[in-house]
Amino acid sequence: MNNNTISQVVTDGLCTGCGTCIALCPKEAIKLTINEKKGIYVPVLNEEKCDNCGICFEVCPGHEVDFKSLNLDIFGKESEDILIGNYLKCYIGHSTDHDIRYNSASGGHVTQLLIFALEVGIIDGALVTRMKRK
């Protein structure tokens, strides 16, 4: 296996299925497949097409993200908490509607905010996604 490609990232279970490697591979040597059992996207590398340029590994966030340099570039300072990163303010909360809170992800934040925005006329509609039942 070639360590200059995303193959090791996938083998190590560090791939998030973001698709960056597929978009940037100049040889179109990477194809996205679906692991039906785990319900995740998995890139598969065609070794016959690959010329080992290393671009996919370089752009892949799976094996490393340089948070220090990203924070310096974007915010001009390092973050106090490497996991949270730089932020202006931080809040926690949940929907006060019992059904929304317990039938939504993350306490129903997005659902509740969208309902509010629709009710007060901030938005006319919302395009949302959901899991597909098989």
Ligand code: SF4
């Ligand atoms: S760039 Fe890395 S994390 Fe994103 S799909 Fe490719 S291997 Fe996975």
Ligand code: SF4
């Ligand atoms: S090493 Fe280069 S050619 Fe090979 S899969 Fe990665 S980006 Fe494509």
